[in-house]
Amino acid sequence: MSVRAGIIVTGTEVLTARTVDRNGPWLSERLQELGIDVTQLVVVGDRPEEVLSALRWLAAEGADLICTSGGLGPTEDDLTAQVVADFQERPMALDQALEERIWRILEPLMARWPHLEEDAIRQANRKQALVPEGATVLEPVGTAPGLVVPPPASRPGGPTVVVLPGPPRELQAMWRAATETEAFAAAVTGAVRYRSSMLRMFGIPESEIASTLRGARDSGVAVDELEITTCMRRGEIEVVTRSEPGEDAVHDAWLGFVKDRHADTLFSDDFSLIDQIVTDMLDQRGWTIATAESCTAGLLAARLTEHPGSSTRVRGGVVVYDNAAKSALASVDPALIAAHGAVSVEVAEALADGARAALAADVGVGITGIAGPGGGSAEKPVGTVCVTVSGPEGRLTRRVQLPGDRSEVRDRSTTLALHMVRRLLLGEHN
Numbered sequence: 537m538s539v540r541a542g543i544i545v546t547g548t549e550v551l552t553a554r555t556v557d558r559n560g561p562w563l564s565e566r567l568q569e570l571g572i573d574v575t576q577l578v579v580v581g582d583r584p585e586e587v588l589s590a591l592r593w594l595a596a597e598g599a600d601l602i603c604t605s606g607g608l609g610p611t612e613d614d615l616t617a618q619v620v621a622d623f624q625e626r627p628m629a630l631d632q633a634l635e636e637r638i639w640r641i642l643e644p645l646m647a648r649w650p651h652l653e654e655d656a657i658r659q660a661n662r663k664q665a666l667v668p669e670g671a672t673v674l675e676p677v678g679t680a681p682g683l684v685v686p687p688p689a690s691r692p693g694g695p696t697v698v699v700l701p702g703p704p705r706e707l708q709a710m711w712r713a714a715t716e717t718e719a720f721a722a723a724v725t726g727a728v729r730y731r732s733s734m735l736r737m738f739g740i741p742e743s744e745i746a747s748t749l750r751g752a753r754d755s756g757v758a759v760d761e762l763e764i765t766t767c768m769r770r771g772e773i774e775v776v777t778r779s780e781p782g783e784d785a786v787h788d789a790w791l792g793f794v795k796d797r798h799a800d801t802l803f804s805d806d807f808s809l810i811d812q813i814v815t816d817m818l819d820q821r822g823w824t825i826a827t828a829e830s831c832t833a834g835l836l837a838a839r840l841t842e843h844p845g846s847s848t849r850v851r852g853g854v855v856v857y858d859n860a861a862k863s864a865l866a867s868v869d870p871a872l873i874a875a876h877g878a879v880s881v882e883v884a885e886a887l888a889d890g891a892r893a894a895l896a897a898d899v900g901v902g903i904t905g906i907a908g909p910g911g912g913s914a915e916k917p918v919g920t921v922c923v924t925v926s927g928p929e930g931r932l933t934r935r936v937q938l939p940g941d942r943s944e945v946r947d948r949s950t951t952l953a954l955h956m957v958r959r960l961l962l963g964e965h966n
Contacts, residue, residue: 538573539601539727542594542695546606546616547702548581558704559605566711571727572601582607587619591697599695601723606702608680610661617683620697621668625688628666634673634681635665641679672717677706686719696723730778731787735794736804737773738955742766744798745775752793758786771938771948772810803958810954811839817961818849818899823927825957826897827853828866828887830878831905831921836950851895856887866890866902877916879904881933884922892926899927899960901953905938907945921949925956930965932956 543563549555557579564574576594580586587607594602607616621628638661646652664680667673674682680701687694698714700707714720745766752759763778775794779787795802804813818825827837837853840846854865859878862868867890868883876882887902905921912918917937924933934956938948 539571539724540575540597540599541567541572541601541603542576542578542597542599543567543574544587544590544594544602544604545577545579546582546587546604547579550606551579551581559700559702559707562704562708563603563605563700563711567601567603568730568732570715570724571729572724575599582615584615584619587616588623591620591623595695601698601720602695603698603700605700605707608664608682608699608701610663610679614663614680616699617667620683620685620699621671624668624685624694624697625690626668626670626685629669630662631665631667631673634667635662638664638676638679638681641676672719674700674710674713674717677701677709678703680706682707682710682714684714684717684719686722696720728780730780731784732776732778733787733791733805734777734807735775735791735798735802736808736810737775737798737801738771738803738810738951739801740773740798742768742773745773748794748797751797752790755793757789757793759790761786762790764790771951803955810951810958811842814954814957814961815840815843815846815849817958819845821898821961823898823961824849824851824896825899825901826851826891826895827901827903828856828862828891829853829901829903830856830862830887831907832903832946832949832953833857835946836901836903836953839950839954851897854891854894862887862890866894879906879916879920879922881922881924881935884924884935885926885931885933888924888926888931899925899957901925901957903949903953905945905949907942907949909942919945921945921952923949923953923956925953925960927960929963930960932960932964932966 543560545557545560550557560577567574578590580590591602604616607614618628642661661679667683668685670686672684683699685697687696696719700710749759761783765776767774777787777790829836834853834855840850856862856865859873863870866887868886872882872886884902884904888900892900902924906912906916906918908918919938921938922935924931938945
């Protein structure tokens, strides 16, 4: 049996979707890197009985390790440490040395806001220095310390609980210290180091992978010995494969089968995203890029500039939602718009050429489309998008019909554009 872990994300703001959970997925990835099998991820509100119920349920499900995030701090609703202490049958005690370390963190804030009442601040933050007896304290990054709390003597086979703060910056900074504690090491003894791989494809439906699995099985690849999952993300197919030690041969056989079968749509076999691939290819050629975006309104430019050093390759971009802006900023002839409509391959080509010329870039990208929910017609329904990528050696132009709501159409449009840039850099042209 592999080491099993559960994750509890606390916070009514997460439960009600006011805040997007970043901690659960991040912790899951880190645990899997350590060979720990993450079996459940639970989101609960800031109520002690809900946190306790989740702890008991994960323990009953056989978790060896439970990681919690959130519910640490000076306010009355920060109760995770107390709940975990109750669950592990450990009384809370004041760690005076920790209290002083937390106060030293707060002193600069007190100096900045001298009107704050020192006694009230000390009392509120003394609560953060109350820790379960026998727990290992993880030094605070903000003001809230983390904890690694082993099971009680009455339940020696029970889970160890890692208690981490809610802010992702603080949680991530504490993680390494948590994994280096004796209690953590004892809880994960026997963890299996899984081999994990990811293949990314663009231009095929997710259902095609089911056919590929059947084909591999029929060809004698023992795919049932592997853990294979597929996911559609931003218009791309991700195939994640995980295997235990001793299964390298079948793992390699499966990867080889997929690569041969989908050679024309496979673009990444090393976890690289299309954004990074395009960035690296532009740098290798020494080329620059510029964008003129209508329906995506700058989303492509944002993806192109997410990577460090983007100023060396991204000249800039223009958002040309209005037809007059298309003409003024990207030199699109008004007669062209009148003849073909703003959403047309002709206008997309003019946008790409205009962005390239206006910003003196090697590559220009033009995007125009109907993201919805209104604005469509029988000839050009919602989801109609035209993209052109132009460069020194030629251009690529596509008119496509993209599924999804307004947000999905816009997001998929940027993915399509990035893949077209990649193909142009590979030497493909219309």
